Amino acid sequence: MPMEDDDKPRKKISHEIGQDLSLLSVEELTERVALLTAEIARLEEAATRKRASRDAANSFFKS
Numbered sequence: 001m002p003m004e005d006d007d008k009p010r011k012k013i014s015h016e017i018g019q020d021l022s023l024l025s026v027e028e029l030t031e032r033v034a035l036l037t038a039e040i041a042r043l044e045e046a047a048t049r050k051r052a053s054r055d056a057a058n059s060f061f062k063s
Helices: 026-062
Strands: none
Touching: none
């Protein structure tokens, strides 16, 4: 019994805000939560870096 599904490239998980969730399985919802959680962490890290850069510039120019 060949495992043809394993040879196919996996479709990249994506999520659209406001998307209808009724057709998604529990596993798909869990994958999306993980995806969005990782994206939130990435956004927070970027905001922290930008704040630090802005604060450093403000400190430099106030001196």
